[in-house]
Amino acid sequence: MSVYLDHAATTPLRREVLDAMQPYLTEYFGNPSSIHGPGRRARLGLDEARETVARIVGAKPREIVFTSGGTEADNLALKGAAWAASADGRRVVTSSVEHKAVMHSCAVLERFGFEVTYLPVDRYGRVDPADVASAIRGHTTVVSVMYANNEVGTIQPIREIGAICRQRKVLFHVDAVQAAGFLPLDVDTLQVDLLSLGAHKLYGPKGVGALFVRQGTALLTQLSGGSQERQRRAGTENVAGIVGFAKALELAQDDLVAREAENSRLARLRDQLVAGLTALAGVTLTGHPTDRLPNSASFLVEGVEGGDLVAALDLEGIAASTGSACTTGSAEPSHVLLAMGIESEAAHGSLRLTAGLGTTEDDVRRTIEVMGSVLGRMRAGMGERAEVASA
Amino acid sequence: MGRTVAAMSGGVDSSVAAAMLANEARTGDEVIGVWMRLHADGGEGYEQSRSCCSPDAADDARRVAQIAGIPFFILNLEREFGARVIDAFADGYLDGSTPNPCQACNQYIKFDELLRRGLAAYGADAVATGHYARVEDRDGRRVLLRAADADKDQTYFLWVLDQEQLRHTRFPLGELTKPEVRQIATELGLPTAAKPESQEICFVPSGDYRALLAERRGYAGEPGPIVDADGTEVGTHTGYAHYTVGQRHGLGVALGEAVYVREVRPASNTVVIGRREEVAASAFTVDGHRFVAGEPPAERFSASVRIRHRAPDVPAEITLLGDDRFAVETATPVWAPAPGQAAVLYDGDVCLGGGRIARAA
Numbered sequence: 001m002s003v004y005l006d007h008a009a010t011t012p013l014r015r016e017v018l019d020a021m022q023p024y025l026t027e028y029f030g031n032p033s034s035i036h037g038p039g040r041r042a043r044l045g046l047d048e049a050r051e052t053v054a055r056i057v058g059a060k061p062r063e064i065v066f067t068s069g070g071t072e073a074d075n076l077a078l079k080g081a082a083w084a085a086s087a088d089g090r091r092v093v094t095s096s097v098e099h100k101a102v103m104h105s106c107a108v109l110e111r112f113g114f115e116v117t118y119l120p121v122d123r124y125g126r127v128d129p130a131d132v133a134s135a136i137r138g139h140t141t142v143v144s145v146m147y148a149n150n151e152v153g154t155i156q157p158i159r160e161i162g163a164i165c166r167q168r169k170v171l172f173h174v175d176a177v178q179a180a181g182f183l184p185l186d187v188d189t190l191q192v193d194l195l196s197l198g199a200h201k202l203y204g205p206k207g208v209g210a211l212f213v214r215q216g217t218a219l220l221t222q223l224s225g226g227s228q229e230r231q232r233r234a235g236t237e238n239v240a241g242i243v244g245f246a247k248a249l250e251l252a253q254d255d256l257v258a259r260e261a262e263n264s265r266l267a268r269l270r271d272q273l274v275a276g277l278t279a280l281a282g283v284t285l286t287g288h289p290t291d292r293l294p295n296s297a298s299f300l301v302e303g304v305e306g307g308d309l310v311a312a313l314d315l316e317g318i319a320a321s322t323g324s325a326c327t328t329g330s331a332e333p334s335h336v337l338l339a340m341g342i343e344s345e346a347a348h349g350s351l352r353l354t355a356g357l358g359t360t361e362d363d364v365r366r367t368i369e370v371m372g373s374v375l376g377r378m379r380a381g382m383g384e385r386a387e388v389a390s391a
Numbered sequence: 392m393g394r395t396v397a398a399m400s401g402g403v404d405s406s407v408a409a410a411m412l413a414n415e416a417r418t419g420d421e422v423i424g425v426w427m428r429l430h431a432d433g434g435e436g437y438e439q440s441r442s443c444c445s446p447d448a449a450d451d452a453r454r455v456a457q458i459a460g461i462p463f464f465i466l467n468l469e470r471e472f473g474a475r476v477i478d479a480f481a482d483g484y485l486d487g488s489t490p491n492p493c494q495a496c497n498q499y500i501k502f503d504e505l506l507r508r509g510l511a512a513y514g515a516d517a518v519a520t521g522h523y524a525r526v527e528d529r530d531g532r533r534v535l536l537r538a539a540d541a542d543k544d545q546t547y548f549l550w551v552l553d554q555e556q557l558r559h560t561r562f563p564l565g566e567l568t569k570p571e572v573r574q575i576a577t578e579l580g581l582p583t584a585a586k587p588e589s590q591e592i593c594f595v596p597s598g599d600y601r602a603l604l605a606e607r608r609g610y611a612g613e614p615g616p617i618v619d620a621d622g623t624e625v626g627t628h629t630g631y632a633h634y635t636v637g638q639r640h641g642l643g644v645a646l647g648e649a650v651y652v653r654e655v656r657p658a659s660n661t662v663v664i665g666r667r668e669e670v671a672a673s674a675f676t677v678d679g680h681r682f683v684a685g686e687p688p689a690e691r692f693s694a695s696v697r698i699r700h701r702a703p704d705v706p707a708e709i710t711l712l713g714d715d716r717f718a719v720e721t722a723t724p725v726w727a728p729a730p731g732q733a734a735v736l737y738d739g740d741v742c743l744g745g746g747r748i749a750r751a752a
Contacts, residue, residue: 308512311464315394315423315513374514381511 002317003363007201007295007356008150008178009321013244014203014357020247021205024240032237033228042239049246056253057195057212058186065211065229066242070177070198073211074101076222076233077173077194081142082109084218085171089139090114093170095127095156096339098146101196102175103335106144119145124288125154125340133164142171144194147179151323151336151352152287153296155183162191171217177201177209181252182263182293193217197249199241203357204248208241262357267294269355269364276368277353280375286337286350295356298323300342301349304378309351312374318367321352393516394421395561396509398501399455399463401426401448404521406455406583407572408563412519413459414579423513424456424463427505429472429496430594454582468504475499477594481607484600484632487655488731488750491548492592497522498551506559517559524549524742525565526557533557535683535742540568546742547700550735554685601633615660617644620653620669628662631655637670637727651727654751671724677734677746678716684743687711694736694743696721698728704737717746 024045030038032046047061054061067073082092094106096118106116117135119127127145136143143165148155158174165172173194176185181202187195194217198209213219213232225234253259274297277283282302301309306322313320323334333347353367397409413422426449449465456463476495483490501520509515522545523538533554538544552560564572576584591598604610612630619625626644628634634642638652644664653665680687690711695704696719706722719734728734728748735745 304512305508307464307467308508311423312512312514314462314464315421377514378511381507 002319003367004319004358005353005355005363005367006319006321007359008153008293008352008354010200010206011203011356012358013205014248014251016251017204017244017247021240021244024243028239032239033226045243046237046239049242052246052250053197053210056185056249057197058188059212060215062230063213063215065213065232066237066245067209067211067233068207068238069200069209070099070175070196071101071209072222072233073177073196073198073209074099074173074175075105076211076219077196077213078102078105078142078144079109080219080222080232081171081173081194081217082114083220085141086114089141091117091137091140092142092144093117093119093132093135093140094144095119095121095146097121097125097127097149097151097154097336098144099150099175099177102144102146121339123341124291125149125152125286125336126288126291127156127161129157129160129164132161133168136164136168136170140168140170142173144173144175146175147183148176148293148296149287149336150178151334151350152298152340153178153292153354154287155179155291155293158190158192165193166191178293180249182259182295185253187212187214197245199245199248202248202252205241205244208238208245210245263294266355266359269359269361270294270297272361272364273297273353273355273367276364277371280372283371283375286340286342293354295359296352296354298350298352300337300346301351301375302346304349304375306348306350308378309349309374312378313367313370316370316374318370320367321354323350323352393419394423394514395517395519396423396425396505396513396515397461397519398505398521399424399426399452400521401451401455401583401586402521402589403576403581403583403586404523404564404572406452406521406581407576407579408519408521409455409461410459410579410581411563411575412561413461422459422461422519423509423515424452424459424461425466425505425509426452426463427472427500428465428467428469429500430469430477451583451586458579458581466505466508468500471504472496472500472594477603478607480592480594480600481604481610483731484604484635485608485610485657486731487631487657489635489729490731491733491747492594493548494551494733497548502552502556502560506556510559517561519561519563521564522549522562523564523567523569524562526560526562532684536565537737537740537742538562538564539566542701543569545700546737547697547733547735550683550733550742550745551681552683553681554683557683604632613660615662617642617662617664619646619650620663620665625664631657631660631662634662636729653727668724670727672728673721673724674719675728675734675751676712676716676718676749678714678749680715680717680744680746682744687717688738688743694738696725697735697737698725698732698748702726707736709736715746716749 028041030042032043050061050064053064110116119131171193174192175196177198180197193214195212200206219232223234284300286298310320333344337347399405399409453463476492480490480492506518509518523543524546525536527534537546614627616624617626617628634652636652650664651670653670654663696707697704705725708720710718730748730750732748733745734748736743
């Protein structure tokens with residue numbers, strides 16, 4: 001009956017992930033920093049997980065820092081790298097469509113005297129690598145561009161930007177939280193120095209993620225305390241979460257054939273959603289038509305508030321989003337849509353539908369059907385407004 | 392009852408209203424809790440981000456919705472509330488009158504914007520609030536009645552509602568007293584059961600609206616004369632918009648007896664004061680009239696009139712003047728009719744409608 005089309009917000013835990021985590025919540029409860037047997041057993045899980053994550057992104061285990069999730073990874077990357085390199089310069093370059101974890105980290109850096117350049121994007125939300133090249137000047141130390149956009153699904157030209165950063169000897173951070181599970185993550189191919197990952201977008205648990213930190217990259221820790229994570233992130237490790245994260249990442253990334261098959265299945269569903277919804281009056285696609293995440297369909301719906309539409313769909317058993325679960329309740333239209341040149345008034349009518357492992361063609365059919373009737377009711381209701389207001 | 396949108400402020404009244412509806416719901420009935428974000432509220436973190444912050448009131452409303460087992464949505468009406476209520480409030484003072492923000496909120500936000508969106512988006516057929524008032528069907532018409540609890544009656548802020556709005560309105564607390572409402576909240580285990588009453592204007596929590604005039608309308612206040620009934624200057628004020636008819640405190644005038652603001656004159660930046668009896672009146676004019684039934688009972692009729700929330704009603708003769716205006720002649724003088732405040736008419740328990748007290752010509 002109910003349809004879940006908000007996988008970009010979060011995903012359900014996979015059974016295999018839960019099974020992998022379970023012993024570390026009960027039997028293997030030790031603190032991985034402890035000297036004794038229970039500690040060593042927990043440490044085994046932590047070390048294996050680190051190896052798994054490292055292998056998948058093509059890194060060394062020591063280059064993986066486990067965090068409480070994508071947001072912490074972004075904060076550690078931006079603030080940590082910018083501060084550590086501040087003797088060389090205080091300039092940071094990022095895009096105007098980043099996740100709030102990057103945007104607000106940059107805002108804090110600005111408050112401390114850093115100069116941040118927010119690169120423009122085209123109408124699909126894409127950064128032009130040439131803009132990155134011209135934005136890098138003397139004293140620029142960090143460039144941060146996301147892999148794929150969380151609101152509109154557009155994929156950024158990461159390799160091209162990576163090559164520019166490498167050539168100009170500037171650190172390159174990529175927020176890959178939304179892309180992981182769909183796109184290749186090899187840090188050498190992408191030429192990135194810092195890469196943020198989160199577990200719960202790929203059927204892992206909430207509250208855990210990682211930052212890849214290329215060896216030799218200095219970071220100012222954002223959480224001070226014990227010497228965990230090679231003093232880059234203090235605090236007793238979330239062992240069960242980390243084990244679950246590694247398992248989830250392995251399931252999502254390791255089998256290339258299976259990943260490609262699931263990607264094409266999702267892309268078919270996405271294209272059906274796009275075709276079905278854009279056939280309705282006043283509904284248009286946002287983001288790039290093809291160069292986008294296979295599971296992500298995002299729209300502008302004319303004449304309605306995105307929040308109202310999402311509530312209306314929810315009452316019909318369809319879980320959707322306006323674009324980002326992190327800005328719910330805000331009157332501000334999405335900074336991503338505004339950066340893409342969409343008018344503020346129009347940007348209020350945003351809708352994001354993101355498919356996942358459990359999504360079926362029936363779900364897509366039902367969603368298109370319900371959208372048709374809900375939109376009809378909502379637009380007819382505008383006539384009612386005049387009645388109520390003028391009566 | 393179909394699908395009802397319960398407006399939840401996070402206070403005890405709207406909490407109980409929503410929970411009662413949820414408990415009374417029969418098969419096929421649905422109650423949807425909605426908390427409206429009406430004005431910005433800074434976050435608690437260093438970054439003071441305006442998104443993702445959840446004020447305590449929204450937290451309370453959500454907990455109540457969870458306990459009542461109903462869906463809960465946050466509706467952002469900051470823009471609408473800012474324009475129709477906050478700016479109108481500031482403009483009221485700049486106009487030398489006393490604004491009525493709770494009435495404006497009912498008229499434009501709760502029973503217009505929320506109602507319209509509840510109907511259109513949520514497919515609801517009614518909006519329910521925690522107001523103390525009653526609605527009844529009489530001869531095919533909706534009748535607005537005072538609450539059973541006369542002390543809590545809020546029809547003074549609801550007289551603006553018309554037939555169409557009242558057809559889609561439910562007041563679950565209309566037959567209850569405040570102690571009964573608190574009792575129900577306690578029995579249902581609602582976290583808002585012991586919450587204190589909110590008295591202040593919600594967007595002016597300090598009670599001092601002067602900062603708001605400066606912020607919204609750039610009004611800093613320019614000192615000007617305070618004069619008595621004869622026009623003799625007896626003191627200096629900080630700016631006419633900082634004063635309101637009937638005000639006693641903060642005048643800085645010592646005349647040996649209590650004096651009150653009698654009139655505020657924006658054009659000359661003058662505040663006129665008077666003794667208690669000089670501030671009372673038994674005849675005044677009202678404009679922008681509306682009648683709950685859709686039309687006035689007669690060209691000339693008797694009614695009791697209330698010119699301030701919780702003030703006593705006074706018997707009066709009402710004469711229509713055309714252009715949505717009517718004249719009020721009260722049997723006994725009423726205390727400080729303030730331009731901008733509502734004059735609300737009653738026939739017994741029935742709220743007939745009302746209008747806005749006009750500036751004396």
